[in-house]
Amino acid sequence: MPPVRKLAPRHRLLPWLRRINEARRQLRDQEAMLVILSTGLGAVVGLAVSGLHMLLLAAQGLLFRLPSGGALSGLDAIPSWPYLLVPAVGGLVLGVWALLAQRIRPAEIVDPIEANALYGGKMSLWDSLRLAWLTLLSNLSGASVGMEAGYSQLGASLFSAVAQPFRLRREDKRCLTSAGAAAAIAAAFNAPLAGAFYGFELVHGSYAPRNIAIIGAAVISGTLARRAVEPHGSLFELPQVAVLPDYLLPLFIVIGLLAALTGTATMRLVSVFERMFQKTRLPVWARPAAGGLILGGMALTSPQILGSGHDAIQGHISQSWGLSAVALLLAGKLLASALSLGAGFRGGLFSSSLFLGCLLGALIVQLLTPLLPGMAEVRIPAMLAGMAAVGAAITGAPLTMVFLVLEITGNFAFTLGVLTSAFIAATVVRLTFGYSFSTWRFHLRGIPLLGAHDVGWVRELTAGRMMRGDIRRVPLHQTIAHLRQEIPLGSRKYAFAVDDTGRYAGIIDMATVHDPEISDLADVLVAADCVIGPEARVFRQDNIQAVLDQFSRTQLEILPVLDGPGTMRVIGSLTEAYCLKRYAQELDSRRSDEIGAP
The missing domain is CATH 3.10.580.10 (CBS-domain)
Structure with missing residues (x-):
């Protein structure tokens, strides 16, 4: 006869139930408690981002034989031809892993924007861990995507998972989910302002005074936690550049217009590649391997198309390339980013948009220099404006991208030009194309969302x-x-x-x-x-x-x-x-x- 499990007397459980209910009441009724919770979770997210980043660098160093302290996009050439197969092998591992995960848990993975718009900030932590792992695999393979999608998914889901047992108000859960994504972006780029506005603009869909302290506490603690593990200053180092005169403002208008075209083309190309792979009748799990094989071949021309592109940006800031080289690399990076996502690699266009914008700004200056010789002096400001403008065109978050570019360069001297280009690019894309990259993906899935505004109710x-x-x-x-x-x-x-x-x-x-x-x-x-x-x-x-x-x-x-x-x-x-x-x-x-x- 099996032993009978004794139930705890009711008087022993009542104190614990009272404490749980009191904790729930305080979190619901006192904003200060939410700020404290956000601060602690933000630090956890910052440490997680730092750990994933160091793991990514170490693994890429082994797979691609990178020099000490180097990054994939900073290579001038692939060390030897077998390493061109790394994207294909990584794509195969990714595809098989995704297939097995889909059979075990077939539900669609809800991202932070969709969670806030439709589900009141509710996310699955296990599904988000799966997405973060697939994003890490994609980046390890050298796919032309960034880790930011995995970082923000992980941060938002952690905050959401902690918030759900406390039965918070719908708006509080949405705010905490936004705070988690904001802390992840702030830690990833050492850019607290950009992280905060990422939470407001992209994930929450609105700016409310009540949410300032909660999101602000998360981005501050997340940034400090990342700095404690990996001390560093600005992501990019700029040479000394004079302040721009106001009469050069038309240049930044042109950059904004061309950035809108570049961003729209990139988003549409992702769908084009997806349809092309569907027509090949390859099984879904084999498409990343096929895309990785093509990507490896493209890397023969320039390895800078691989990875997120951060180190490549620093290289182009420090050294000017020729017109044809910049044009070819811009086309190659655009195709590589769209191909990676279209083939089924997981990640986002956040980092890729920065590199695309950097190349676009450099190309525009190269084209104008023969006509206006003095243009060579504005190469750096044009590149920064291009980074913010293409990023704003793709993400639909101009303030986020403006603050990001200014913070990661540590230079606010070009604020007016960067603002002009970013606002024009975001506005033109909204009026002509009508979607950011995230809402475009929702549209293709048949979900009528134009942002993270709460329509789930x-x-x-x-x-x-x-x-x-x-x-x-x-x-x-x-x-x-x-x-x-x-x-x-x-x-x-x-x-x-x-x-x-x-x-x-x-x-x-x-x-x-x-x-x-x-x-x-x-x-x-x-x-x-x-x-x-x-x-x-x-x-x-x-x-x-x-x-x-x-x-x-x-x-x-x-x-x-x-x-x-x-x-x-x-x-x-x-x-x-x-x-x-x-x-x-x-x-x-x-x-x-x-x-x-x-």
């Missing part, structure tokens, strides 16, 4: 949650006289007609049923003669937006709620007035959460 507020269940069903063949007896005048305004199988057949206005003008025909007329709107109905799962659209189309004040298109059984009703009231209440509640009102 619209999907959650369904007809089934709002309906009233006290309805009256009337058979179509019932006579008006009998109906008048069952439902006296004034007892209810509407009833719902159903056929012999119980399927919905229309709405019955009881004022029409009790109309004195049809009293003489009351024994002859049946309910079917008074039916209106047989097509006017909503289903239990329809959200409030779909319900209000239906009210607008039918011009009725009440609609039946059906259980589904299969059975068409009436289970409740909704009035337009109540739906509008609930919608206004929800909007007011979201606004109150954003500004911190009680």
Whole structure:
């Protein structure tokens, strides 16, 4: 007989339950507790980012025989031809690993933007660890992507996982998820301002005074934790450059316009490569290997197309290349980044956009120098403006990219030019293309999202949650006289007609049923003669937006709620007035959460 496990006496569990409930109450009611929690978790994220970065550098050094302190994109040539196969072998490992993970856990991985927009900041830590691992594998293979997607996914999911057991308000969970992603970016680039605005612009979708302290605490502690492990200053070192005169502002307008074109082309090319791989009928797990093989061949011309491109940027800042070399490298990096993502490598275009912008700025100056010899002196400012502009075009976050470029270079002398290029690029892409890279990916998946603004509550507020269940069903063949007896005048305004199988057949206005003008025909007329709107109905799962659209189309004040298109059984009703009231209440509640009102 198995031993019987003794349950702890209730009086021993009560103190622990009280402490847990008290902790939940304090986190919900005191913003200071959220700031303290954010500070501690931000430091953990900073240490995790530092650990992943050091692991990546060490592994790449072994795989590609990099010199001590060197990086993949800083190579002038691949050491020997077998190393050209590293992207292909790495792609094969990535593809097989992703296939096995997909079979074990087939759910789609939710990123921080999608989590905040649709799920109130809820993310899966295990799924995020899987994505971070796949991103690390992609970077180890030399794919032309960055680690930032893995960093932000890991940071946001850690904050979300800690927040969920405390049953925080929806807006608090969204804020903590944003803080986790912000801490990761701040630690990755040693750029707290850029990290904070990454959280506001990209992940949270809005800037609210209540969120400043929470996100700010995360980025500060995350940056300090990274600096404690890997002390360093600015990511890039700039030579001494004079302050730019204002009459050169048109140059930065041109950079912004061309950056918008470059960013849009990069995003579209990713989809082009995806469709090309689909047409090859290669299995999904084999596509990264095929893409890696092509990528290795492209690296014969210049290894700088591999990896994120950070060391390559420093090389181009320190030394000027010729026109043809810069043009070829720009085209190669653009194709390599799109190919990597299109083939199935995991990562983002955050770092790649910086290198693309650097090359674009250098190319524009090279083209203008024969016409305007003095242009050679503005090569560095043009490269910085290009970095911010292409980044803003791809990410859709101009302030984030402006602060990032200024912080990673430690130079604020070119702020006006960098701002001009970034704002123009982001605006042109928004007006012509209409998407950032993240929202473009959502669009291709059929998810109608244009940012991280909280629209998930619209999907959650369904007809089934709002309906009233006290309805009256009337058979179509019932006579008006009998109906008048069952439902006296004034007892209810509407009833719902159903056929012999119980399927919905229309709405019955009881004022029409009790109309004195049809009293003489009351024994002859049946309910079917008074039916209106047989097509006017909503289903239990329809959200409030779909319900209000239906009210607008039918011009009725009440609609039946059906259980589904299969059975068409009436289970409740909704009035337009109540739906509008609930919608206004929800909007007011979201606004109150954003500004911190009680």
